[in-house]
Amino acid sequence: MTAVTSTPVTAAPSSRLRRWRKVDPVLILSVLWCALTVLVAVAAPLLAPYDPSQTDILAAAQGPSAQHWFGTDAVGRDIFSRVLYGARLSLLGPALVVVIATTAGTTLAIAAVWFGGWFDRVLTRVLDIAFAFPPLLLAVLSVVLFGPGLTAPVVALAVAYTPYIARVVRSAALRERHLPYIESCTLAGLSGPRICVRHILPNVLPLVRAQAVTSLGSSLLDLGAISFVGLGIQPPNAEWGLMVSDGRTALLNGSPQESLAAGFMIIITVVAFNMLGERLAERAEVRA
Amino acid sequence: MSELLGLENLRKVFPVRAAAGEPAGELVAVDDVSFTLPPGGSLAVVGESGSGKTTVARMVAGLETPTSGRITLDGEPREAARAGRGARKARARQIQMVFQDPYTSLDAKQTIEAAIEELLRAHFDWDADRRRERVAQLLAQVGLDKRQGGARPRALSGGQRQRAAIARALALEPRLLILDEAVAALDVSVQAQIINLLADLRAETGVAYLFISHDLGVVRQISDDCVVMHRGRVVEAGRTTTVLDDPQDPYTRRLLSAVPRPGWVPRRRATSGASA
Ligand SMILES: Nc1ncnc2c1ncn2[C@@H]1O[C@H](COP(=O)(O)OP(=O)(O)OP(=O)(O)O)[C@@H](O)[C@H]1O
Ligand SMILES: [Mg+2]
Numbered sequence: 001m002t003a004v005t006s007t008p009v010t011a012a013p014s015s016r017l018r019r020w021r022k023v024d025p026v027l028i029l030s031v032l033w034c035a036l037t038v039l040v041a042v043a044a045p046l047l048a049p050y051d052p053s054q055t056d057i058l059a060a061a062q063g064p065s066a067q068h069w070f071g072t073d074a075v076g077r078d079i080f081s082r083v084l085y086g087a088r089l090s091l092l093g094p095a096l097v098v099v100i101a102t103t104a105g106t107t108l109a110i111a112a113v114w115f116g117g118w119f120d121r122v123l124t125r126v127l128d129i130a131f132a133f134p135p136l137l138l139a140v141l142s143v144v145l146f147g148p149g150l151t152a153p154v155v156a157l158a159v160a161y162t163p164y165i166a167r168v169v170r171s172a173a174l175r176e177r178h179l180p181y182i183e184s185c186t187l188a189g190l191s192g193p194r195i196c197v198r199h200i201l202p203n204v205l206p207l208v209r210a211q212a213v214t215s216l217g218s219s220l221l222d223l224g225a226i227s228f229v230g231l232g233i234q235p236p237n238a239e240w241g242l243m244v245s246d247g248r249t250a251l252l253n254g255s256p257q258e259s260l261a262a263g264f265m266i267i268i269t270v271v272a273f274n275m276l277g278e279r280l281a282e283r284a285e286v287r288a
Numbered sequence: 289m290s291e292l293l294g295l296e297n298l299r300k301v302f303p304v305r306a307a308a309g310e311p312a313g314e315l316v317a318v319d320d321v322s323f324t325l326p327p328g329g330s331l332a333v334v335g336e337s338g339s340g341k342t343t344v345a346r347m348v349a350g351l352e353t354p355t356s357g358r359i360t361l362d363g364e365p366r367e368a369a370r371a372g373r374g375a376r377k378a379r380a381r382q383i384q385m386v387f388q389d390p391y392t393s394l395d396a397k398q399t400i401e402a403a404i405e406e407l408l409r410a411h412f413d414w415d416a417d418r419r420r421e422r423v424a425q426l427l428a429q430v431g432l433d434k435r436q437g438g439a440r441p442r443a444l445s446g447g448q449r450q451r452a453a454i455a456r457a458l459a460l461e462p463r464l465l466i467l468d469e470a471v472a473a474l475d476v477s478v479q480a481q482i483i484n485l486l487a488d489l490r491a492e493t494g495v496a497y498l499f500i501s502h503d504l505g506v507v508r509q510i511s512d513d514c515v516v517m518h519r520g521r522v523v524e525a526g527r528t529t530t531v532l533d534d535p536q537d538p539y540t541r542r543l544l545s546a547v548p549r550p551g552w553v554p555r556r557r558a559t560s561g562a563s564a
Contacts, residue, residue: 180393183351184453188407188460189380191373198406202397 027279033272037265041087050078052085052238063255071257074250082238083261089239090265093154093232094219100158102212105165110196110204112166113173124170127163135160135222143231150233153226157219168211172204206284214277217270224266240266291363292496293325293348293464298357300343300520317343319520321357325513327463330490330497332511332528334504336543340520341500345468348498349385361463377411384457388469390449394441400427400452401437407459422459429492430455430485447478451485458493468500483509504544508532516540 040047050068056076064071070079112120135157142156176182177200185195224241226232233239235246240262247258298321306312318340325331333341346352348359350366359366361382387393395403401423408419427437430451441449450470457465467486471479483506490497501507507514507528514528516537524537535541 180387180389181395184385184387184393184456185395187349187351187380187383187385188410188456189377190406190410191376194410199395199398203395 024279026275030272030275030279033268034276037087037091037269037272040084041091044085044088048078048081048084050081052077052082053236054078061250061253061255064257070261071255073246073258079243079258079261082243082258083240083265086238086240086243086262086265089150089233089237090220090224090241090269093150093223094216096150096154097157097161097219097223098212098215100154101161101165101215102208104158105162106169106201106204106208108162109166109169110173110200112170113177113200114192114196123166127166130160130163133160135219136225139222139226140231143226148231148234153223153232157222161215161219165208165211165215169204169208172207173200176200176203207281210277210280210284212277213273213280217273217277220266220273221270290326291324292327292329292361293498294358294360294363295324295344295348296322296358296360298322298344298347298359299355300340300347300352301355316520318347318354321515321517321520321522323513323515323522323525325464325496325498328490328494328496329513330499330511332499332501332507332514333517334501334507334514334543335517336502338519339517341502341517342468343520344517345385345466345498345500348464349383349466350379351385380462381411381460382462383464383466384460384462385466385468386450386453386457386470388472390446390453390473391441393453394449394456396441399438399440400432400444400455403452404456404459407456411460426455426459429458429489431481445478446474447482450474450482454482454485454489458489458495461493462495464496464498466498466500469502470499471506472501472503479506486510504532516543 044052054077056072058076059068059072060076061074062068062072062076068078068080070083073079073082108123112123138160139153139156142152146152146155182195182199185199190198223232224239224244227239227241228245230245233242235242243262244259244266247256247260247262250256251259298318299316300318302315302317304313304315321340321344323331333344335341343352347354366379366382394400398406404423404426405419408414408422412419414422423437424434427433432448432451432455436444436448436452441452444452450473454465454470471482474482486497487510489495497510499507499510511528513526514531515522516524516531516539518539524531524535524540531540532544535544
């Protein structure tokens with residue numbers, strides 16, 4: 001009996017040690033960067049030195065200086081302040097896309113796995129078809145129908161991302177579905193919804209989380225591209241994709257600060273979300 | 289003799305998908321199996337791998353539908369699996385099951401206490417105090433302490449997990465507990481502890497066991513009666529001692545000759561002095 005009870009006690013320090021040895025600089029940087037951008041989005045009014053929409057024709061198209069760290073844009077707005085404020089809309093869009101797509105995808109996937117049969121077959125077919133539509137094309141169509149702004153691209157991308165999430169979650173949920181612990185819940189007389197929500201969902205949640213974070217990155221990129229081509233967020237709002245586009249004239253005139261700063265923010269943030277999502281996925285795999 | 293569980297001419301045929309070079313067909317996993325189990329009794333189903341033991345257990349549990357034949361509990365046919373909330377709960381309080389692999393038969397995200405409490409909450413109109421008391425009582429019954437009760441399965445050994453699975457199965461005070469190879473995945477010393485525990489629990493609670501095993505040594509310790517299966521059919525049945533000490537069927541004899549008996553020395557240990 002002593003041998004049996006001592007197992008977890010000796011296991012704990014060794015696994016903690018292993019975690020320490022695996023300090024992962026990429027992961028730490030990704031987490032820090034993601035936290036930082038979220039913080040910037042929330043605290044933009046406190047951090048930004050200028051009002052992001054305050055124009056100043058006399059100070060237009062200036063290079064970097066002590067007053068304007070990243071210079072000013074064509075109508076004299078402070079680029080640094082606009083980059084900070086831009087975090088708000090640039091992150092809000094992806095957050096909405098991911099919340100909708102993750103909720104819909106996970107619900108559909110678990111329901112399909114639970115009911116099985118024709119429901120699962122139909123859903124799998126529909127998802128296969130949905131995969132054929134590139135997210136950007138869907139977004140363009142949606143904008144044609146509903147007009148530019150935040151809503152149309154967000155709805156379109158949410159629809160486009162749902163099948164990706166659903167497919168990943170479905171295969172994980174399918175694995176769980178046939179494990180004895182689910183059968184033992186059925187035998188114990190627990191209801192189907194309860195088993196799905198209280199047992200299958202928590203067990204696939206690490207994977208859902210990983211998938212959601214990765215999708216944050218890709219939808220940030222997609223929404224940025226939509227804004228860049230003028231179909232998303234409209235001027236004079238501050239948003240990174242839009243700023244890359246706004247800065248094009250200045251870029252050709254030899255002052256690339258606006259496009260560069262906004263483009264840099266997009267790329268680094270996308271990479272950070274992707275890295276973080278990848279690591280979370282690895283951990284979810286290890287656990288499963 | 290009164291009867292808790294009755295199986296009459298139970299049969300299960302699985303459709304088999306076409307494999308390379310083989311046409312699609314049917315596989316008769318269980319063929320015309322009948323036996324009865326008295327209340328509080330302990331019946332073992334033995335047989336080699338693939339003989340249909342698990343399929344019998346799953347049909348009795350209601351996880352698999354028989355192709356033909358009847359399963360009765362207290363003389364009443366078992367109600368259909370999907371028959372509304374009341375029937376579902378009533379079925380749950382009749383029969384519970386402990387699975388072979390204690391690593392996959394408990395929810396990894398749930399503490400042992402939470403898993404037991406969930407069942408109590410679903411089945412009884414008790415207040416939180418009463419449920420907590422009952423959880424503590426069940427944990428004590430299977431020999432788990434407070435810390436182990438608050439742990440997730442990951443932090444427990446195989447034997448402790450199997451104790452937890454047994455506590456959970458007994459929470460609903462079922463009339464019948466099905467144990468499908470419930471000790472097969474455990475070390476021999478832990479196996480002995482669990483078998484003793486099962487014997488104690490049966491004496492305390494009056495629950496009946498349907499014990500599925502291929503290990504005749506274990507069967508001898510745990511069961512009153514025993515049914516020997518071979519290729520889906522019952523080849524021999526009777527009191528465990530009679531069947532194991534004086535087997536009539538050649539298949540049972542073969543099964544017995546493959547099992548270590550008292551006085552039998554494992555070859556590796558006998559020669560370990562020479563090879564080491
Ligand atoms: N769901 C299923 N579909 C098709 N065939 C099945 C299914 N379940 C079991 N079988 C087949 O039925 C036969 C009996 O299987 P069963 O699991 O009942 O045997 P068992 O006696 O429990 O064996 P073991 O000791 O290995 O657990 C086997 O040939 C098996 O392949
Ligand atoms: Mg089996």
